[in-house]
Amino acid sequence: MSLGKAEVEYISRLTQIEVREEAVEGVAQKLSNILDLFAQMEAADTQDVLPMAHPLDAVQRLRPDVVTEVDQHEKLQAIAPAAAEAHYLVPQVIE
Amino acid sequence: MSWEVVIGLEIHAQLTTKSKIFSGASTAYGAAPNSQACPIDLGMPGVLPVLNQAVIGKSIMLGLALDAEIGKRSVFDRKNYFYPDLPKGYQTTQFEFPIVGQGKLEIELEDGRKKVIGVTRAHLEEDAGKSVHGLVPGQTGVDLNRSGTPLLEIVSDPDMSSAKEAVAYAKKMHELVQYLGICDGNMQEGSFRVDSNVSVRRPGEPLGTRAELKNINSFRFIEKAIEFEIERQIELIESGGTVVQETRLYDAENDTTRSMRTKEDANDYRYFPCPDLLPVIIVDEDIEAIRATMPELPEAKRTRFVTEFGLSDYDAVVLTSSRAMAEFFEKVVALTQKKDIKLCANWVTSGFSAALNRDGLSVEVSPVSAEMLAGMIERILDNSISGKIAKQVFEAMWQGEGTADQVIESKGLKQITDTGAIEALVDEVLANNPEQVESYKAGQTKMLGYFVGQIMKVSGGQANPGQVNKMLVAKLK
Numbered sequence: 047m048s049l050g051k052a053e054v055e056y057i058s059r060l061t062q063i064e065v066r067e068e069a070v071e072g073v074a075q076k077l078s079n080i081l082d083l084f085a086q087m088e089a090a091d092t093q094d095v096l097p098m099a100h101p102l103d104a105v106q107r108l109r110p111d112v113v114t115e116v117d118q119h120e121k122l123q124a125i126a127p128a129a130a131e132a133h134y135l136v137p138q139v140i141e
Numbered sequence: 142m143s144w145e146v147v148i149g150l151e152i153h154a155q156l157t158t159k160s161k162i163f164s165g166a167s168t169a170y171g172a173a174p175n176s177q178a179c180p181i182d183l184g185m186p187g188v189l190p191v192l193n194q195a196v197i198g199k200s201i202m203l204g205l206a207l208d209a210e211i212g213k214r215s216v217f218d219r220k221n222y223f224y225p226d227l228p229k230g231y232q233t234t235q236f237e238f239p240i241v242g243q244g245k246l247e248i249e250l251e252d253g254r255k256k257v258i259g260v261t262r263a264h265l266e267e268d269a270g271k272s273v274h275g276l277v278p279g280q281t282g283v284d285l286n287r288s289g290t291p292l293l294e295i296v297s298d299p300d301m302s303s304a305k306e307a308v309a310y311a312k313k314m315h316e317l318v319q320y321l322g323i324c325d326g327n328m329q330e331g332s333f334r335v336d337s338n339v340s341v342r343r344p345g346e347p348l349g350t351r352a353e354l355k356n357i358n359s360f361r362f363i364e365k366a367i368e369f370e371i372e373r374q375i376e377l378i379e380s381g382g383t384v385v386q387e388t389r390l391y392d393a394e395n396d397t398t399r400s401m402r403t404k405e406d407a408n409d410y411r412y413f414p415c416p417d418l419l420p421v422i423i424v425d426e427d428i429e430a431i432r433a434t435m436p437e438l439p440e441a442k443r444t445r446f447v448t449e450f451g452l453s454d455y456d457a458v459v460l461t462s463s464r465a466m467a468e469f470f471e472k473v474v475a476l477t478q479k480k481d482i483k484l485c486a487n488w489v490t491s492g493f494s495a496a497l498n499r500d501g502l503s504v505e506v507s508p509v510s511a512e513m514l515a516g517m518i519e520r521i522l523d524n525s526i527s528g529k530i531a532k533q534v535f536e537a538m539w540q541g542e543g544t545a546d547q548v549i550e551s552k553g554l555k556q557i558t559d560t561g562a563i564e565a566l567v568d569e570v571l572a573n574n575p576e577q578v579e580s581y582k583a584g585q586t587k588m589l590g591y592f593v594g595q596i597m598k599v600s601g602g603q604a605n606p607g608q609v610n611k612m613l614v615a616k617l618k
Contacts, residue, residue, distance in 0.1 A: 051198055060409055062223050067451070069338070076191070079245075086426055097237070097414075098414075098420050099216040099238070099414040099419075099420045100414060100416065100418075100420060101416075103208055103418060104419050105419055105420065105422045106192055106418060106419040106420060106421045106422075107191065107419075108191070108192050108193070108194035108197065108421075109165070109191045109192065109193035110193075110194060110195075111158050111159050111160050111191060111193050111194065112159065112160060112165065113159050113160045113165055113166070113167045114160070114165030115160075115164060115165045115166040115167070115177075115179040115550065117173075117176040117177070118179065119176055119178065120181060121173070122178075122401070125251070127186075128280070129272040130276060130277050130280075130282065131276055131282070132173060132174040132175050132176070132284075133174050133175065133273055133276055133282030133283055134175070134282070135276075135277060135280045135281070135282055135283070136225040136280065136281050136282040137279075137280065137281070138279050138280055138281050139224075139281045140273075141227055
């Protein structure tokens with residue numbers, strides 16, 4: 047299976063990962079190779095196999111419903127790119 | 142040609158936990174920005190979410206109430222999308238194996254008919270943060286206090302065929318989650334959010350393309366928004382257009398809906414099982430333990446109030462309008478040893494409810510407790526006060542002047558039951574009204590009511606009316 051230029055651009059937009067014009071062809075080739083591998087794997091019979099949710103054969107541990115965290119926003123915002131009035135700042139989002 | 146309307150609802154109920162679904166940060170509403178967002182909520186590298194056990198019990202409870210299949214092996218997945226209020230880049234939710242499977246909820250329509258609405262599933266997920274605009278020009282502020290707040294998303298089957306049915310279902314679910322105590326139901330604070338999927342089709346045709354109406358915070362607006370949307374879609378199709386799959390916002394001011402974003406990328410959330418969380422296994426013992434703690438549901442309560450207490454359907458509905466109200470009433474009944482259940486019902490549905498409404502209070506913060514109301518009803522039952530005086534006593538209790546006994550004592554409201562005292566009152570009134578006495582004796586027996594009225598007036602309403610009546614009849618012979 048091979049991916050074209052348009053598909054790479056679409057995936058680039060979805061993942062918010064920039065792919066430069068000159069790299070598109072190479073990325074398309076690499077992604078196509080990965081998909082070929084999937085195509086190969088599809089030959090395996092998975093009829094009665096439950097999809098694996100986790101590689102560990104263990105059960106989720108639960109914690110009691112207790113508040114254990116304290117306010118650390120000053121410390122956490124010190125490493126944020128931008129903050130003001132206790133809010134994290136991001137480029138303006140318009141809906 | 143006629144149109145068929147198809148509506149399905151997605152309800153996000155915020156679960157009443159103290160801490161978040163995957164972290165120990167508080168979920169309290171209204172805290173200072175970002176004061177309740179810990180490194181796990183922020184999606185810091187290297188942190189590990191640990192599931193809050195309370196959300197499991199609360200989900201099972203809803204599942205049992207909806208007569209649903211409980212997911213014995215429930216899996217958390219990542220739903221990937223980019224938005225500043227979601228710092229991790231994915232929402233942890235459940236996709237293929239939700240905690241609650243197919244169930245149902247019966248609703249009552251306006252004409253009294255009942256209809257069963259299917260519930261496709263209910264799954265656990267975390268809420269996102271909140272964007273704040275206008276803080277700094279050209280930038281958006283993000284408050285992540287809400288991120289990681291536990292939500293149960295309850296998805297209905299597309300079983301509703303009018304705005305009224307959709308609202309009836311939403312209200313029923315709203316009542317249910319509050320009765321179960323798993324959600325506070327506060328729509329203003331966003332604890333109970335209703336998204337409606339609306340489409341129209343010609344009878345017999347496949348489902349039409351749906352539009353989603355999001356985040357409407359009152360039942361009245363949900364109804365109006367759906368009604369507007371149905372009209373819009375029909376007009377659009379009839380004039381040759383096609384409905385596109387999109388999210389639309391309801392504008393209450395102009396009573397219209399407008400496009401927010403098209404959902405062309407609907408299948409691009411790239412769900413996959415969350416490697417940070419293991420499958421949750423629920424065994425029968427867990428389910429039975431929760432079943433044992435289930436409160437009585439509104440339907441069952443209503444039926445019991447009618448059959449066991451002999452109340453009217455109307456009273457039963459009013460008294461079960463909220464769990465707090467029903468529990469208040471049952472407490473009053475129990476404290477007065479079921480001596481006069483109808484009297485208790487009357488006081489709770491009229492005097493008590495009226496006072497709550499007048500002052501805009503809820504049962505939980507009422508100045509008159511069940512104990513106080515029961516104490517007053519006891520005084521009516523033992524003839525210490527009449528029903529009329531009781532209203533005065535109740536008002537005084539409401540104003541914080543103490544218990545019924547204290548009010549009766551301090552205001553001297555105790556009913557006069559002493560025969561000698563009543564006789565003196567009767568004699569006084571009869572002596573002052575010789576003409577009326579004459580006409581009574583001449584056959585005007587209606588005059589009796591006049592005398593009773595006069596005596597009650599002279600006694601300041603405190604004479605026992607039964608005794609007054611008896612004595613009058615005897616004296617006038």
